[in-house]
Amino acid sequence: VRVRGEQLQRELAERIRLQDVDQARALAEVTSRTKSEFLSQASHELRTPLNAVLGFSQLLASDPKRPLDELQQMRVQHIDDAARHLLVLIEDMMLLSRVESNTLTVQSLPVQAGPLLRRCVELAQPAAEAAGVALRIGMTPDEGRTLPQVQADPIRLEQVLHNLISNAIKYNRRGGWVTVRAEAAPRGFLIEVADNGLGMTVDQRSQLFQPFNRLGRVDQPGTGIGLVICKQLVERMGGRILVDSESGQGSRFTLELPAAG
Numbered sequence: 694v695r696v697r698g699e700q701l702q703r704e705l706a707e708r709i710r711l712q713d714v715d716q717a718r719a720l721a722e723v724t725s726r727t728k729s730e731f732l733s734q735a736s737h738e739l740r741t742p743l744n745a746v747l748g749f750s751q752l753l754a755s756d757p758k759r760p761l762d763e764l765q766q767m768r769v770q771h772i773d774d775a776a777r778h779l780l781v782l783i784e785d786m787m788l789l790s791r792v793e794s795n796t797l798t799v800q801s802l803p804v805q806a807g808p809l810l811r812r813c814v815e816l817a818q819p820a821a822e823a824a825g826v827a828l829r830i831g832m833t834p835d836e837g838r839t840l841p842q843v844q845a846d847p848i849r850l851e852q853v854l855h856n857l858i859s860n861a862i863k864y865n866r867r868g869g870w871v872t873v874r875a876e877a878a879p880r881g882f883l884i885e886v887a888d889n890g891l892g893m894t895v896d897q898r899s900q901l902f903q904p905f906n907r908l909g910r911v912d913q914p915g916t917g918i919g920l921v922i923c924k925q926l927v928e929r930m931g932g933r934i935l936v937d938s939e940s941g942q943g944s945r946f947t948l949e950l951p952a953a954g
């Protein structure tokens with residue numbers, strides 16, 4: 694009787710433990726979904742007045758009947774910059790919350806990397822020219838004609854590449870370069886965004902994927918969330934991001950993704 698009693702006690706304890714785990718999991722899911730819904734609602738509520746701020750600041754800056762003096766122009770420009778920054782921040786926070794709460798669908802499709810990379814580079818060309826940075830593309834072998842397809846979500850992959858390329862341009866110097874390369878690798882597919890810009894110290898490198906951490910580079914516009922989102926998106930696509938960087942010498946971000954099929 695004693696042995697049977699102990700056995701029942703153990704079984705009961707195990708059942709309670711499992712119930713607790715299930716309940717904790719369900720609670721975490723609800724909390725995460727609630728957080729995501731709250732952020733979605735809040736971002737919607739914030740966007741409306743922000744668009745009014747942007748609209749009126751543009752109206753002030755471009756009203757030919759009431760031209761602004763230099764100081765006023767500068768102040769209106771500050772309002773415009775701050776409102777734009779907030780809009781980007783809201784979008785990024787929304788996206789991060791959706792990725793973290795698993796409410797963002799990430800597709801898994803065979804994608805031709807060549808055209809996608811060329812489009813990303815073309816889109817970033819004006820920013821590169823404005824920053825005085827040479828932006829090049831390279832695909833091995835034979836300019837990417839025989840590259841295998843990559844298994845990814847094309848829209849999210851384009852978003853990740855856009856972020857990496859614009860960072861490589863932003864955290865660079867006039868006369869610097871950025872190279873985007875793709876190649877087939879034994880374990881999948883590699884896409885590399887390399888630059889000879891500011892680079893990072895070992896300490897900065899260790900903080901790279903912390904949300905809102907700008908590594909002290911506040912002279913450039915940004916929110917410090919882009920790379921956190923990139924990492925999550927790439928991992929959701931079954932890949933990973935590797936970073937190699939040296940302070941003052943430049944950085945290399947490598948995406949390792951599965952090849953299609």
Ligand code: ADP
Nearest residue numbers: 860861864892907908910915916917918919920
């Ligand atoms: P943001 O660019 O909006 O600040 P990110 O998450 O994309 O946010 O990047 C975080 C920080 O990492 C940047 O603020 C910058 O200091 C650093 N960083 C990112 N990419 C590079 C790069 N290619 N070279 C040097 N520093 C970089």
